[in-house]
Amino acid sequence: MAQVSSIAEEQASTPLSSSKSITLRISRYNPKHDDSSVFMEFTVPYQKWTTVLEAILDVKKHFDHSVAVRYSCRQATCGSCGMMINGKPKLACFTKISELNSDVITVEPMSNFPIIRDLAVKFERMFETHHKIKPYLIRDDTELESDAKEFLQSPKEVEQYIQFANCIKCGLCNSACPTMATDSSFVGPQALAQAYRYVADSRDKGKDSRLKMIDEPHGIWRCHFAGSCSQVCPKGVDPAMGIQLLRGYLLGFRS
Amino acid sequence: MRESTIMKIHYGTAIAAVALVAVHVLMRLTQGFAESLEYESVLANYKFVPYAIMLELILVLLSIHGFNGLRVILLELKQGRIYEKAVSYGCLAAMIGLIAYGSRTIIVVNMGLV
Amino acid sequence: MTKDEHKEGIGGMANPRRYGIERVAYLLMRLSGLGLLAYFVAHIYETSNILRGQVGWDELLEMTSTTEGHIILSIVIGMCVFHTVNGIRVMLGHGGVGVGKPARPDYPYEPASQNYRHKIGIYSAIVLAAFAMMYGLAVLFGE
Numbered sequence: 001m002a003q004v005s006s007i008a009e010e011q012a013s014t015p016l017s018s019s020k021s022i023t024l025r026i027s028r029y030n031p032k033h034d035d036s037s038v039f040m041e042f043t044v045p046y047q048k049w050t051t052v053l054e055a056i057l058d059v060k061k062h063f064d065h066s067v068a069v070r071y072s073c074r075q076a077t078c079g080s081c082g083m084m085i086n087g088k089p090k091l092a093c094f095t096k097i098s099e100l101n102s103d104v105i106t107v108e109p110m111s112n113f114p115i116i117r118d119l120a121v122k123f124e125r126m127f128e129t130h131h132k133i134k135p136y137l138i139r140d141d142t143e144l145e146s147d148a149k150e151f152l153q154s155p156k157e158v159e160q161y162i163q164f165a166n167c168i169k170c171g172l173c174n175s176a177c178p179t180m181a182t183d184s185s186f187v188g189p190q191a192l193a194q195a196y197r198y199v200a201d202s203r204d205k206g207k208d209s210r211l212k213m214i215d216e217p218h219g220i221w222r223c224h225f226a227g228s229c230s231q232v233c234p235k236g237v238d239p240a241m242g243i244q245l246l247r248g249y250l251l252g253f254r255s
Numbered sequence: 256m257r258e259s260t261i262m263k264i265h266y267g268t269a270i271a272a273v274a275l276v277a278v279h280v281l282m283r284l285t286q287g288f289a290e291s292l293e294y295e296s297v298l299a300n301y302k303f304v305p306y307a308i309m310l311e312l313i314l315v316l317l318s319i320h321g322f323n324g325l326r327v328i329l330l331e332l333k334q335g336r337i338y339e340k341a342v343s344y345g346c347l348a349a350m351i352g353l354i355a356y357g358s359r360t361i362i363v364v365n366m367g368l369v
Numbered sequence: 370m371t372k373d374e375h376k377e378g379i380g381g382m383a384n385p386r387r388y389g390i391e392r393v394a395y396l397l398m399r400l401s402g403l404g405l406l407a408y409f410v411a412h413i414y415e416t417s418n419i420l421r422g423q424v425g426w427d428e429l430l431e432m433t434s435t436t437e438g439h440i441i442l443s444i445v446i447g448m449c450v451f452h453t454v455n456g457i458r459v460m461l462g463h464g465g466v467g468v469g470k471p472a473r474p475d476y477p478y479e480p481a482s483q484n485y486r487h488k489i490g491i492y493s494a495i496v497l498a499a500f501a502m503m504y505g506l507a508v509l510f511g512e
Binding site: 112159160163164184233234242247251 | 373374378379381382387388459463464472473475476479481482483
């Protein structure tokens, strides 16, 4: 089933001075009562700066307010609006229509995440694996004690992990990962990159417990360095690098 | 066994097998491919103890590497406690079976029992 | 893996078109690994024919020394070379070699791990496998 609607003649949040328009195909699926997903098509005008999220919000505003999409910051900071855009996981707020070089834009819910409805997916498992690798500093002392000094770091020490601290938990890396496509128990690139972020932090003393946690049949060894996670990361985290560096500890190349 | 230990063995067997298989292939090419496959020539290879040891090593190394690789692929395709145990033990059994089958050929021919 | 999980499945895992040459290498590595294991098992089985004496061995040679046999062997040679060269690249990567160093990322966030060294490694593996296959064909059919 494909429903076609046009926004061209109606009032849009995108100024109507725009002469260009695209066909936006939105995947509709409610697991509670649908057997499979269907695509609804909308003709949406756009400007050079129009993002996919803005186009979806135009559709919600003018055609079908029931389209389910999660978003918040609209500036690639909250990590809420990840979805498959023309077959690849991207942040809708960070993807300009003009950069896609296509007259038809297909948006689907992120792969490898259970669907709540339409474009909104469940993040529970990703947050669970993220939590499992203990995403906090582990050490016996604390800088909160009255006579204790803050934990100082040199710029060089900060460089070791700061890139990986940019993770916004959008889940695009888990969606692109080929292992995640079939392995329901895999820890995933997001959590593994975060494990490296804390292992590489000079203030952290929890390396051994974290390494033990990921050294299991569905842990770090199920990463085969395909690098798709790094290619889709909207924040330059480069999970593939973090995972290989983390594996270096287990192989004895790093200490 | 920890997964890191298994994967270290996986990498180690790969590196060792590359060197030994290269020797095995070069032996075919230096003797002339067709000539090296003649019955007498193959028999002589098997009866030459260092070469027989090398064949045995290749057999063990590639069996371990190959069946562990298969285990990894199968573990990623489907999950579940019983399935995963079946895959792990199945691959181990297949590995041992192949090594036993290949070793029998090497030992029997090497000892001149053909 | 259930339908509820909305996993891409084997089709998504094996789709080499979306994420560049690295994903192609990932797929070829798997396929060549499975192919080589199948060949290895068959090779152990076929060489055990020597236990049947000269008659058994000659029968085996006759069976495998066909055009189809030579083409299969050439493909095996190609798979072997690709799996070896790409395997060395992947192993080095797994040890953290050639994956770049952590640094503050700048827009447009080109991932340092997906660098030219690894791309050259992949293309080298493909080219060397192709050359090895051609050499294999020349040796096998040149007799």
